[in-house]
Amino acid sequence: MALLKPPILCLVLLSLVFCCSTSAMHSMYSSHGPNKGAYWPSWSKDFPPSAIDTTLFTHAYYAFLTPNNITFKFDVDYPTALSLKNFTTTLHKKKPFIKTLFSVGGAAEGPKIFSRMALSHDTRKSFILSTIEVARKFDFDGIDLDWEFPQTPMDMVNFRHLLHEWRLTVKKEAKSTGRPQLLLSAATYYKPVVTLDDVYRKYPVASINKNLDWINAMCYDYHGSWNLTATGAQAALYDPNSNVSTSDGLQSWIKSKIQREKLVMGLPLYGRTWQLKDPSLYGIGAPAIDVGPGDKGQMSYADVEKFNAKNNAKVVFDLPTISVYSFAGTSWIGYDDARSVKLKIEYAKTLNIGGYFFWSVDGDQDSKISRQASETWII
Ligand SMILES: *[C@@H]1O[C@H](CO)[C@@H](O)[C@H](O)[C@H]1NC(C)=O
Ligand SMILES: *[C@@H]1O[C@H](CO)[C@@H](O)[C@H](O)[C@H]1NC(C)=O
Ligand SMILES: *[C@@H]1O[C@H](CO)[C@@H](O)[C@H](O)[C@H]1NC(C)=O
Ligand SMILES: *[C@@H]1O[C@H](CO)[C@@H](O)[C@H](O)[C@H]1NC(C)=O
Numbered sequence: 001m002a003l004l005k006p007p008i009l010c011l012v013l014l015s016l017v018f019c020c021s022t023s024a025m026h027s028m029y030s031s032h033g034p035n036k037g038a039y040w041p042s043w044s045k046d047f048p049p050s051a052i053d054t055t056l057f058t059h060a061y062y063a064f065l066t067p068n069n070i071t072f073k074f075d076v077d078y079p080t081a082l083s084l085k086n087f088t089t090t091l092h093k094k095k096p097f098i099k100t101l102f103s104v105g106g107a108a109e110g111p112k113i114f115s116r117m118a119l120s121h122d123t124r125k126s127f128i129l130s131t132i133e134v135a136r137k138f139d140f141d142g143i144d145l146d147w148e149f150p151q152t153p154m155d156m157v158n159f160r161h162l163l164h165e166w167r168l169t170v171k172k173e174a175k176s177t178g179r180p181q182l183l184l185s186a187a188t189y190y191k192p193v194v195t196l197d198d199v200y201r202k203y204p205v206a207s208i209n210k211n212l213d214w215i216n217a218m219c220y221d222y223h224g225s226w227n228l229t230a231t232g233a234q235a236a237l238y239d240p241n242s243n244v245s246t247s248d249g250l251q252s253w254i255k256s257k258i259q260r261e262k263l264v265m266g267l268p269l270y271g272r273t274w275q276l277k278d279p280s281l282y283g284i285g286a287p288a289i290d291v292g293p294g295d296k297g298q299m300s301y302a303d304v305e306k307f308n309a310k311n312n313a314k315v316v317f318d319l320p321t322i323s324v325y326s327f328a329g330t331s332w333i334g335y336d337d338a339r340s341v342k343l344k345i346e347y348a349k350t351l352n353i354g355g356y357f358f359w360s361v362d363g364d365q366d367s368k369i370s371r372q373a374s375e376t377w378i379i
Pocket of ligand 3: 227229232285
């Protein structure tokens with residue numbers, strides 16, 4: 001300490017003050033306030049970071065970065081560097097202040113790269129050090145891992161090693177730099193056992209409790225273009241005919257002993273579409289023959305609203321599933337609106353879980369759903 005020159009000492013003092021105030025803020029969020037997250041797709045053309053209303057969220061995620069598939073380090077090119085810096089600068093300038101994380105991976109990236117990265121201590125170490133370097137360089141508050149999804153029991157073991165080593169390294173870095181510890185989160189399957197195929201694998205819940213700040217359970221994509229035989233509520237809160245639902249997913253996480261405040265419920269700001277076989281059979285589970293309007297059977301909430309208005313679609317609130325669908329002719333769209341989101345959040349509150357997040361914020365152009373969500377869960 002005695003060796004520090006005055007300007008540096010000043011900086012250290014400043015950062016201590018900063019560190020105390022932000023960590024107080026953080027503990028305020030985690031012990032009293034819900035985690036209200038928004039993923040921002042960096043490729044969105046008509047929704048700049050400045051469009052994120054920080055009065056409605058506590059955390060915003062930059063989607064996505066991908067490490068190099070051989071070194072497992074991030075090679076950030078110049079346009080990406082600009083975009084990362086722009087994201088954190090824009091959001092940190094806003095009032096109220098919200099935390100920023102960058103998310104690694106995503107559905108399009110797939111699972112293979114993470115499976116290889118997590119395989120050995122050395123590759124995990126390269127990845128971990130690079131995530132911290134990127135976070136600090138571009139002024140993020142944390143890192144979110146979006147490995148969709150671990151495919152084998154071995155992947156889950158390696159995932160556990162990764163979380164353990166990641167937390168140790170982040171702790172060490174915070175201690176040696178005097179900066180607040182980086183937040184670590186992960187986007188996961190909607191329930192603790194991944195049931196996409198016959199290979200049994202379960203997330204390492206004890207390690208999640210110990211090493212992650214929270215998980216974003218992706219409570220959507222229960223039905224979609226991979227099964228065109230019938231319409232479906234892609235993010236049903238309840239399903240009278242199966243266990244594939246948000247209530248079952250969240251309850252399963254709780255049964256597997258995740259700390260409730262670390263469980264964050266996913267909400268989709270997009271719908272999934274089908275083409276009905278017969279326009280007079282239009283309920284949930286009605287026979288279908290193809291994808292409906294949108295991009296390969298997917299449509300943002302903003303576009304669903306436009307579609308409904310333009311085609312004078314009939315909109316139905318489905319009470320058994322707590323979801324909404326609309327249809328016009330043979331075009332059918334299942335989605336969430338402000339009302340279904342409100343009921344889901346009320347359900348999440350009764351479970352006493354950590355909060356909710358949206359994929360993705362650009363689907364709610366006028367923040368109608370996000371505002372309803374935020375007002376539904378006030379401390
Ligand atoms: C930076 O952010 C502003 C405000 O959100 C946006 O209008 C602009 O396009 C962004 N620039 C880059 C390079 O991402
Ligand atoms: C790594 O990425 C490159 C470029 O996308 C690809 O050609 C190559 O096959 C990948 N290597 C592995 C091991 O996946
Ligand atoms: C497709 O969805 C329908 C209705 O949800 C279901 O009965 C059927 O088993 C599904 N088919 C496959 C191959 O998953
Ligand atoms: C749903 O889960 C319950 C409890 O875990 C189980 O008893 C029941 O058989 C499951 N139902 C279906 C349709 O899978």
